[in-house]
Amino acid sequence: MTRRELDAAGITDPALRAAYTQCRRLNARHGKTYFLATRLLPPERRSAVHALYGFARRADDIVDDLGGHRTPDERDRLLQSLENDLAHGLRTGEGEEPVVRALADTAERYAIEPALFTDFLGSMRADLTVTDYPTYADLRTYMHGSAAVIGLQMLPVLGTVVPRETAAPHAAALGVAFQLTNFLRDVGEDLDRGRVYLPGDLLAAHGVDRPLLEWCRRTGHPDSRIRGALVAAEAMTRNVYREAEPGIDMLEPRVRPCIRAAFTLYGGILDAIADRGYTVLHQRAVVSCRRRVATAAAGVARVVGARLRARVAVTAPVADGAALQWKGPGQ
Template structure:
């Protein structure tokens, strides 16, 4: 529960507690897979993860806020205002938006490099006028700010059993793997927003271009060339998962079940895409509730085992019951 997480983190100021609660709500509402994995973390670290997610979601919503009919110039102004607010908050601990106050507090508590936030906002601004990427290298440059930095922001919160610099490339790769998974899952929705994140060189290698994607989206018809391109994108994404996986063992043992669960659940989205014959232009693939529950249960077993080993035989495994029951809900 929110109160328990905040108490465990030592967050006592009422306004700051409300700011963190706002971030937790954003995570619960929009990050279903991510939120489930977060509930496997030690309770004192969850609020920081909610803050990092909440800030990223807030910026992303500004970029994608088409419902109010805001122009790119208006959204750019809002992003620059957010950037200014964050810079002020990182210096002073203030901030006008709740998500900004919470993320600035988290950055201070865990010593998160401020340049990671600047890089993130630079990539968010790119989404206002960049609608496609010619090469995979171009896409990776964008994803440094939009995804890799998220993994790097998380690393101080999670903790490591090796020097942080050794774990950093794997943490960055995991952020990229998650985003590539989202890009593949959301091809149709992104196309509706005027964006194609799959790199043009990968698509062209299979005879696919934007007009063909738009035709398929509009008509609901499949095409063998599109399926071949999506299979190639899946293979590329799985390679990034392989780059990331060794980093899990470099983390604090208490957080490994959380990251392993996220790793498994996001990888499960790729499985769902394949099972649905790569029809992502026409429907959104998702991991089933049964599968999510099974992964969460496996994570709880790992947590209990880690606590049991850490405490020896002095404490029974049901000492973790409050956290296990909450994560299982």
């Protein structure tokens, strides 16, 4: 964390500051799109978002073990240790791992439901043994814990202008949309890890199965059936984005530019996939630097606009001569 962000959040304990700083580094290193959008948040909110990301990244790293040095049983034990550490942290505010200490503090500050973390770790554990999902319904069950709960964890941090339960389905959908985008982008890399996250019923509708995916990945050959399945998966994902989008205007005005930027950047990954002819089995689609910069600049403009509107709202006269009061956190 930067000193400004830590100070703005009122985090003074040196060990806790160090824990949040580690989470920020994980976000900056691994979540480039997400991190860029987070920079558009008010400073006092960023530490919590980094903590949520840092913990999720730690669990994901255990499960994926990109170095390939640990057996599934070893990864399961590490994940169980992380879960035990989290349970202790949520009770006491302590934790052996820095990401747990930061997450426990964030969960207490924003009253985030512990069940959301339990559901998340349940889906992470599924990744140790489950390698494919026969139907879209099966995949959605997995994504409840791996993606939807991330959106729900974020809601208390972001704040809403409507009852939270009204915004919750849209926040959950946004988490799912982001993950479906990642699944499309990472089809080849996930296949190398033995996993297929595209639902089996969607693939079968286009004559695609795992052996065909593996053959095309291995040989570099394109296949029209796979392209058709990927086009359908993109359409399915864009439908989830449409479910999510109304929720952006349900958030507090000062945080909307961040979520709008993330919405645009992740949607840009889908555009990049289509522009490259759906060749995700052989190359990773990325959003261009130019588009990232343009999206960030637009986000900054929205941030400035939101701050100006908030200042006007504080002093603007109303009919009875009173002043409107902005009551968002940090004001």
